[in-house]
Amino acid sequence: MSDLLKRRFADQIKVMFGWEPTKPTRPEDISPAAQKIHFYKKGNRDLIAEKLHARAHAEHKNTWRNRRWATLIFANLLFTFSFFLDIQILEGALTASRFVGFHLIDLNSALQVMLAHKHIINNLLIGTGTVLVLWVLLGGRTFCSWVCPYHLLAEWAEKIHVYLAKKKLVTDQTMDRRLRTVFWIIFALLALLTGYTVYEAISPTGILSRALIYGPGLALLWVLALLVFEVFFSRRAWCRYACPIGLTYGVVGIVSPVRIKYKLDGCFHEGDCRKVCLVPHVLDTVIKGRAVETEVPIGPDCTRCGLCVDTCPTGSLTFEVKGLSKLA
Amino acid sequence: MSDNDKKPAPTPPVSIAKRQTNRRKVLRTILLTGGVLGAALSGFLPLVYSHKNRLRPPGALDEKDFLSSCIKCGQCVQVCPVDAIKLADLVDGMGVGTPYINARNQACDFSCDAVQCVLACPTGSLTYHRPAFMPQRPGAALAEKPILLAKEKDPEPTLNMTERMGVARLNRPEACLAIQGKGFKGQTRGSDFKGKMRYMDVDRWKPIRIADHPYDVAECDLCVRECPIKGAISIETVFAPDGSKRKSPVVHEPCVGCGVCEMVCPVEPTAITVEAREVWKT
Numbered sequence: 001m002s003d004l005l006k007r008r009f010a011d012q013i014k015v016m017f018g019w020e021p022t023k024p025t026r027p028e029d030i031s032p033a034a035q036k037i038h039f040y041k042k043g044n045r046d047l048i049a050e051k052l053h054a055r056a057h058a059e060h061k062n063t064w065r066n067r068r069w070a071t072l073i074f075a076n077l078l079f080t081f082s083f084f085l086d087i088q089i090l091e092g093a094l095t096a097s098r099f100v101g102f103h104l105i106d107l108n109s110a111l112q113v114m115l116a117h118k119h120i121i122n123n124l125l126i127g128t129g130t131v132l133v134l135w136v137l138l139g140g141r142t143f144c145s146w147v148c149p150y151h152l153l154a155e156w157a158e159k160i161h162v163y164l165a166k167k168k169l170v171t172d173q174t175m176d177r178r179l180r181t182v183f184w185i186i187f188a189l190l191a192l193l194t195g196y197t198v199y200e201a202i203s204p205t206g207i208l209s210r211a212l213i214y215g216p217g218l219a220l221l222w223v224l225a226l227l228v229f230e231v232f233f234s235r236r237a238w239c240r241y242a243c244p245i246g247l248t249y250g251v252v253g254i255v256s257p258v259r260i261k262y263k264l265d266g267c268f269h270e271g272d273c274r275k276v277c278l279v280p281h282v283l284d285t286v287i288k289g290r291a292v293e294t295e296v297p298i299g300p301d302c303t304r305c306g307l308c309v310d311t312c313p314t315g316s317l318t319f320e321v322k323g324l325s326k327l328a
Numbered sequence: 329m330s331d332n333d334k335k336p337a338p339t340p341p342v343s344i345a346k347r348q349t350n351r352r353k354v355l356r357t358i359l360l361t362g363g364v365l366g367a368a369l370s371g372f373l374p375l376v377y378s379h380k381n382r383l384r385p386p387g388a389l390d391e392k393d394f395l396s397s398c399i400k401c402g403q404c405v406q407v408c409p410v411d412a413i414k415l416a417d418l419v420d421g422m423g424v425g426t427p428y429i430n431a432r433n434q435a436c437d438f439s440c441d442a443v444q445c446v447l448a449c450p451t452g453s454l455t456y457h458r459p460a461f462m463p464q465r466p467g468a469a470l471a472e473k474p475i476l477l478a479k480e481k482d483p484e485p486t487l488n489m490t491e492r493m494g495v496a497r498l499n500r501p502e503a504c505l506a507i508q509g510k511g512f513k514g515q516t517r518g519s520d521f522k523g524k525m526r527y528m529d530v531d532r533w534k535p536i537r538i539a540d541h542p543y544d545v546a547e548c549d550l551c552v553r554e555c556p557i558k559g560a561i562s563i564e565t566v567f568a569p570d571g572s573k574r575k576s577p578v579v580h581e582p583c584v585g586c587g588v589c590e591m592v593c594p595v596e597p598t599a600i601t602v603e604a605r606e607v608w609k610t
Contacts, residue, residue: 092401197396218417
């Protein structure tokens with residue numbers, strides 16, 4: 001990794017905790033190769049023609065979205081049917097379960113319990129360790145977009161929000177992204193000091209997962225309230241500004257080899273990817289003149305949902321497994 | 329020479345519109361913070377206002393420790409052969425998603441033979457061995473491991489339980505059929521009652537609906553007859569205040585508080601109730 005990418009990597013970690021991405025301002029902030037491409041793209045008329053051509057012929061794909069939705073629904077239904085049909089493959093709920101006997105425990109739930117209870121038994125440790133390794137391999141916040149049931153509902157609510165926004169009936173009220181870090185700390189402290197797993201009581205992920213497995217309850221009203229808030233007031237507010245689970249898995253994603261890679265070369269900087277992205281701050285690098293290298297990996301707050309990969313008309317955003325591309 | 333050359337470059341002035349937008353953003357952020365924290369902390373309300381204890385599955389830690397350690401996954405629910413364990417809803421506040429037993433609807437009759445819910449718990453909320461640093465309430469411990477009548481003849485007849493879930497108590501003696509000297513004939517709890525129980529004389533491995541197992545007893549002793557624990561309850565002759573002799577169910581120290589007596593009691597509302605988290609008082 002070049003020094004520029006190292007600096008960017010550190011910057012992206014800060015971005016995950018809520019800071020705004022830094023713009024490369026000095027010439028030495030951008031590698032010569034990337035500078036060359038930036039310069040070439042400046043006011044190049046051929047490029048504009050090419051862009052219009054690409055736009056006209058771009059196909060809208062839903063490849064990754066469909067794969068992801070299928071995975072998410074399958075994973076959640078596996079829980080449901082393990083209990084409902086008594087096939088016992090994946091017993092429990094998203095907070096803690098057993099996959100053919102192996103303990104799996106959600107990292108954020110485990111953290112809350114450890115902080116509140118202050119006594120850790122072996123099974124809890126084993127389950128947490130297994131899940132930690134799993135999500136390090138799979139990409140940290142991959143959990144959010146590929147497994148979390150609230151993510152799917154919020155995605156649908158987002159569609160309604162975007163439609164209403166287009167009709168100028170609602171506007172997206174943005175918030176300060178540092179709020180999520182503040183929530184993470186508050187909930188950790190609440191667990192530690194009160195001895196109750198306060199966050200678990202309102203976690204829409206846990207509530208939805210249990211509702212899918214053990215039947216609906218009044219707790220779903222809270223999930224509904226969040227969705228209504230997101231439709232009419234603030235786009236994807238829970239996932240963007242509040243959910244501590246996202247931050248916990250985001251931290252795991254720092255060391256994960258699975259990520260989205262950006263290639264500066266073919267990008268027309270139209271920003272379609274940023275429009276569909278749950279966490280557009282991770283895609284700051286696609287803005288004209290921002291990429292510090294010819295290839296830039298996207299930061300740990302990315303949920304690896306693949307919407308940008310589907311949307312990009314030029315194939316400038318792709319999935320990458322660090323290290324594997326060298327083998328191929 | 330302009331002013332700019334003398335002073336350090338001033339920060340560009342923020343337009344009024346931009347400043348307003350920023351202020352609104354801060355307000356919204358505070359609003360969301362308040363909303364989420366309000367919702368989270370309202371979970372404490374049921375704990376403050378209600379001191380009613382839930383009957384928890386076997387091996388549960390004391391309520392405070394139980395609530396802090398339960399990860400709300402419902403694995404205990406999944407292993408229970410009679411579906412005795414349910415998960416609490418929003419009205420339980422911090423306890424949302426935690427397992428409890430409504431003994432009147434479906435008691436724990438130990439038809440799993442081995443308190444499997446304890447085995448299923450990944451966090452030690454339900455445990456065979458209370459951690460040494462957690463003090464035990466006097467009377468919560470069982471004098472000896474309870475003998476499960478269903479496997480009394482097995483080489484290992486005991487249940488792996490060291491603490492009781494509660495204690496059964498005859499709360500409405502005036503309603504008790506045994507005290508009145510009455511018998512009972514028919515389906516206890518009616519024909520549409522969904523509760524299940526394992527009857528050893530029917531099938532050791534398969535619990536059946538209680539409605540499918542009618543009774544015909546000259547003197548009601550259903551609570552004693554169906555109690556799964558050896559020596560936990562018996563019909564004794566007692567003296568009423570006026571000196572007359574009567575039969576009455578009497579609860580003894582081995583009672584683990586499973587609630588089967590409460591489930592099978594034929595009178596409405598039940599004469600015998602399991603007091604959740606109650607300890608044995610001599």
